[in-house]
Amino acid sequence: MTDAGGFAGRYREAVAARGRLCAGIDPHPELLEQWGLPVSAEGLARFGDVCVGALGPTAAVIKPQVAFFEAFGSAGMAVLERVIAGCRDAGALVLADAKRGDIGSTMAAYTRAWLGDESPLCADAVTASPYLGFGSLSPAVAQAAETSRAVIVLARTSNPEGAGLQLAQAGGATVGQTIVDDAAEINADGRATVGVVVGATRAHGLDLGALGGVILAPGLGAQGAQAADLPDLFRGADQGWLLPASSRGVLRAGPDVAALRAACEATRDDIETALTGV
Numbered sequence: 001m002t003d004a005g006g007f008a009g010r011y012r013e014a015v016a017a018r019g020r021l022c023a024g025i026d027p028h029p030e031l032l033e034q035w036g037l038p039v040s041a042e043g044l045a046r047f048g049d050v051c052v053g054a055l056g057p058t059a060a061v062i063k064p065q066v067a068f069f070e071a072f073g074s075a076g077m078a079v080l081e082r083v084i085a086g087c088r089d090a091g092a093l094v095l096a097d098a099k100r101g102d103i104g105s106t107m108a109a110y111t112r113a114w115l116g117d118e119s120p121l122c123a124d125a126v127t128a129s130p131y132l133g134f135g136s137l138s139p140a141v142a143q144a145a146e147t148s149r150a151v152i153v154l155a156r157t158s159n160p161e162g163a164g165l166q167l168a169q170a171g172g173a174t175v176g177q178t179i180v181d182d183a184a185e186i187n188a189d190g191r192a193t194v195g196v197v198v199g200a201t202r203a204h205g206l207d208l209g210a211l212g213g214v215i216l217a218p219g220l221g222a223q224g225a226q227a228a229d230l231p232d233l234f235r236g237a238d239q240g241w242l243l244p245a246s247s248r249g250v251l252r253a254g255p256d257v258a259a260l261r262a263a264c265e266a267t268r269d270d271i272e273t274a275l276t277g278v
């Protein structure tokens with residue numbers, strides 16, 4: 001798969017049609033129970049089917065949290081493969097939230113798993129940790145650029161524990177800002193190959209103006225962030241690239257497919273209203 005505009009065109013098309021929401025699929029054991037499902041690979045599969053049916057045709061971007069599938073071993077990963085394929089077939093972009101990061105040679109193997117056309121886990125984008133050095137992500141960035149996909153790197157995460165590392169000074173800027181700047185440099189070609197994670201849970205202090213890529217902003221709903229916070233938090237950023245994310249806040253509306261879809265649409269509408277003022 002190649003196209004001249006890279007990931008940027010596919011992403012802009014998806015959010016223009018469906019709005020700015022990344023809907024998370026996080027099958028917490030508590031949610032399986034709340035949905036009346038067994039905490040087993042079978043329950044996970046039924047949870048996944050409902051999510052694909054409800055969110056696949058509605059959300060611009062769907063973010064399965066890989067950890068909740070891994071917890072069930074190979075059976076869980078088989079479910080994840082079906083969820084990824086089902087959401088992509090329904091027209092959503094899939095962002096695998098795997099937060100991979102390792103030395104370059106191992107990163108190349110992770111890249112084959114999450115961004116390789118031949119892989120059953122192949123997604124449109126994957127989250128990555130740049131804390132072995134931004135350059136260690138080069139295999140993923142190169143593969144993403146070549147195949148019109150994206151790598152979304154952790155810059156300023158939504159959890160309070162991230163501050164010590166991400167706000168540390170590194171050569172006149174915070175560590176988080178150096179990640180954003182490294183991403184912006186790659187995105188100067190207009191392809192939006194590298195996005196960043198910036199939590200919506202607190203002021204981040206980053207200059208995102210030159211990023212030119214997705215700003216994944218988790219924290220809406222269960223972590224306490226609200227759509228109304230977004231315009232101020234992301235003032236100065238190109239809000240066309242802002243992609244607020246919610247998992248449990250939407251998933252709690254299940255297991256009824258129509259109710260889950262309505263919760264996804266309502267969250268998306270709140271975000272669009274907050275960002276556009278209409």
Ligand SMILES: O=c1ccn([C@@H]2O[C@H](COP(=O)(O)O)[C@@H](O)[C@H]2O)c(=O)[nH]1
Pocket residue numbers: 024026065097156157158159197198199218219220221222223245246247248249
């Ligand atoms: O900084 C980060 C990076 C990733 N996440 C992930 O997003 C979802 C949030 O789930 P909620 O249920 O909406 O709280 C989850 O998969 C996290 O691993 C994040 O929260 N913060």
